[in-house]
Amino acid sequence: MRGVRKAFNVGLPIETEVLHGIDLDVVPGEFCAVMGPSGSGKSTLLNIIGLLDRPTAGSLCICGEETVGLDDRAITRLRGHSIGFVFQYHNLLTGFTALENVMMPMIGSAGFIDQGMAARASELLDSVGLSKWRGNLATNLSGGQQQRVAVARALAMNPRLLLADEPTGNLDTKAADAVFALLHEANRKEGMAVLFVTHNATLAQRCDRIVQVVDGRLLNPA
Numbered sequence: 035m036r037g038v039r040k041a042f043n044v045g046l047p048i049e050t051e052v053l054h055g056i057d058l059d060v061v062p063g064e065f066c067a068v069m070g071p072s073g074s075g076k077s078t079l080l081n082i083i084g085l086l087d088r089p090t091a092g093s094l095c096i097c098g099e100e101t102v103g104l105d106d107r108a109i110t111r112l113r114g115h116s117i118g119f120v121f122q123y124h125n126l127l128t129g130f131t132a133l134e135n136v137m138m139p140m141i142g143s144a145g146f147i148d149q150g151m152a153a154r155a156s157e158l159l160d161s162v163g164l165s166k167w168r169g170n171l172a173t174n175l176s177g178g179q180q181q182r183v184a185v186a187r188a189l190a191m192n193p194r195l196l197l198a199d200e201p202t203g204n205l206d207t208k209a210a211d212a213v214f215a216l217l218h219e220a221n222r223k224e225g226m227a228v229l230f231v232t233h234n235a236t237l238a239q240r241c242d243r244i245v246q247v248v249d250g251r252l253l254n255p256a
């Protein structure tokens with residue numbers, strides 16, 4: 035991204051600019067921690083990179099494609115195929131099983147269900163150590179298990195970029211380490227770039243690079 039700005043409430047007396055011209059390159063296979071004080075703009079930055087929100091100004095390329103100017107349909111397609119998300123609160127559909135939750139992105143993308151999706155979701159649940167729990171409703175899993183399902187779901191479409199916004203913020207140390215290890219494995223094995231927002235300096239030190247956001251600016255740009 036180059037010169038990315040984000041303002042909220044544009045045109046109103048309460049208009050506030052939160053990101054003030056961000057330059058950032060993330061290369062394939064890179065594992066970046068994103069740190070900074072509360073309210074500095076980390077989630078806003080991630081939401082823009084994840085195409086969940088649009089910048090007010092600047093340029094944003096995802097997998098080589100300039101996104102500014104794309105219509106909503108193209109944005110949705112690019113997001114669905116290229117980007118996986120893990121949030122602090124897992125956002126699983128609690129009335130569905132672990133397996134069904136992991137299948138959701140595949141169903142959403144294809145518009146239908148087939149056996150191959152269940153097989154792929156099952157493999158992903160194996161990879162996060164939850165094969166025995168695949169038939170459990172999400173609501174009956176522990177917080178750490180739910181977050182591991184959320185990681186499996188984020189990997190379902192084999193994205194090139196994985197965005198994780200404080201995925202360990204709500205977990206005890208052991209569960210946090212387990213979730214971090216899964217992100218790290220996805221990064222090393224699949225070569226996906228990861229942006230990992232965290233307040234945990236120990237985990238951040240284990241990433242390739244730390245991007246510091248302070249007052250809507252990067253301390254160490256590009």
Ligand SMILES: Nc1ncnc2c1ncn2[C@@H]1O[C@H](COP(=O)(O)OP(=O)(O)OP(=O)(O)O)[C@@H](O)[C@H]1O
Pocket residue numbers: 042043050052070071072073074075076077078079
């Ligand atoms: N939709 C919105 N409308 C208005 N202001 C917003 C909106 N979303 C975020 N902000 C403001 O943008 C600023 C940055 O918020 P953001 O959530 O990006 O910070 P953060 O660094 O992720 O914080 P934390 O570490 O506490 O999660 C805050 O002042 C917040 O109030």
